[in-house]
Amino acid sequence: MKARDLIVLVGVIGIVLMMVLPLPKMLLDILLIINISMALMILLIAMNTKEALEFSIFPAILLITTLFRIALNVSSTKLILGEGDAGEVIKTFGEWVSQGNIAIGLVVFLILVVVQFIVITKGSERVAEVAARFTLDAMPGKQMAIDADLNAGLINEQQAKERREKIESEADFYGAMDGASKFVKGDAIASIVILIINLVGGFIIGMAMHGMPFKDAANTYSILSIGDGLVSQIPALLISTAAGLIVTRSATKGNLAEDLSTQMLAYPKLLYIVAGTIAMLGLFTPITVMSTLPFAAILAYAGYRMQQNLEQKAVSEEQLEEEQQIEEVRSPESVINLLQVDPIEFEFGYGLIPLADVQQGGDLLDRIIMIRRQCALELGLVVPVIRIRDNIQLKPNEYIIKIKGNIVARGELLLNHYLAMSPGYDDDSVTGIETMEPAFGLPALWVDEAMKERAEVSGYTVVDPPSVVATHLTEIIKKHAHELIGRQETKGLVETVKEQHPAIVEELIPNLMNIGDVQKVLANLLREKISIRDLVTIFETLADYGTYTKDPDILTEYVRQALARQITQQYSIPGETLRVITVGPTLEKKIADSVQQNEQGSYLAMDPGTTQQVFQRFQEQIGRLVQSGYQPIVLASPGIRMYLRQLMERTMQDIPVLSYNELEPNVEIQSVGVVNV
Known part of the structure; x- marks a missing residue:
């Protein structure tokens, strides 16, 4: 057995013997000083712990110190009742607190007992009980979280074992604290009982056995009883406070001093309000100005200094962050970050910053959220996060859209204007800056606020700049969805x-x-x-x-x-005839004969002359259909649809090519043109 283990065992046995064997007054004084020192040490340790498990031995210490105080109370009671003297420590505490008035000493003692019994001990007991209950209820969820992190590779087996042990230790600790709080509660009750025994027994023994007058007996034994109660209750109060600090430590990363300095003093401007309130109390109430103004001045000065310190700290942190960024740029590993390519980027000149600045009324971020929702509903695609940034290399009113680092579209906006798109005929009374609508390439005008109403009356479609950007970005995402x-x-x-x-x-x-x-x-x-x-x-x-x-x-x-039903609803209107351009038999045969096979699949290999002729015929039919106001749709047989699409994709990418099997039987189809070669 190690020496320290032997010391602990001997100490516990000595505490038990103190209840039986008489102690000299000098030794009792020493033990009382040790009791007070231990209580102070426990309180300071509790204040400096960052989490409860750092002081996991506290429940056992609480039991031992309670037993130690009871043993001291028994020994001091023997001396008080037997000799009428319990040493200098008890006598000094009794005389110092009583100040010649026994009633004051009794009141102070009762106040300490009430504070410990009703306020601190009862609160600590309740917190420990609730903490123990919630800790036990949360154990399964914490265990599952550890298993999930372990399965995901975020932690190793050793780390998982340590975290499980910590959870078990927390449950054991709060359960032990729930029980140990009862000892402090019982100790407070025992102190009152012992005080009454010392007072009543002292009166009887002093007058009956020592022949002391009533006044002398009352004075002597009251001082000794009060001193004995204070010497035991003050350490008990300190340890109860430590217990309260231990069980209430939650959601913090520092000790008590750090938390007080960072949280209580984090708002220096509030000290000005407090200082003003104290100053007003001195000016408008009977409280003297001499009592309030100095303290108000101290509070105001403290708030001023704290505010300066916070500003200096913010500047220092900003400088440190800039230095760290510079170091990261200089480090060889920083080149790896440059390899990251964002799926979608939206860059704009400095003149368009109000579009994205919420403080200036910009709602571009909200519109992008709606664009992602719209694409999810219409295409079933989860659009990646769109990176938005300003670019000083662009013109002030210019913006560009990038897909995987490459520019796929650009446009210009006039923030104080509206984009007016013609209904098909021009109104000379509507004037503005000529431009092209960026999403669909339609001719349009940038009109000011005064011209907006006239353009709307004339049938123009008028939209604001954010809507122009949102529409353009949506169409680009749809066009390049297969790349995303x-x-x-x-x-x-x-x-x-x-x-x-x-x-x-x-x-x-x-x-x-x-x-x-x-x-x-x-x-x-x-x-x-x-x-x-x-x-x-x-x-x-x-x-x-x-x-x-x-x-x-x-x-x-x-x-x-x-997906025939879905495709039919996408390109047809219920109750209306679907007008299409069909592929003639000669062109179908030409395409079928031009299909080649290789080890990677089949492809269309048509000679350039025929290809040019096909393009020309399709452009004639599509132009005629567009002039009639209908959406151009090409209809082909299922066998060649794929290859015809490959052919038209080169120059007419936006023209849908459907097969007969992709349309529902109940759809009425009208061929408004046939393409042959």
């Missing part, structure tokens, strides 16, 4: 479907197709602006035909046919 869906985004969509339909996902991936194959099919659909929101139907179709072919283009055709 990669394997990682596809995996996220697969996981979403798996939550509700695990059977279809388990059948399809990875048995029939991998994530890359699925991504190619989804990209093909988005390239032609077909929504992929109905992923269940898409995955079921891929599972049905994935056993026959692995060609993503052919699988895309099967999926399009499965």
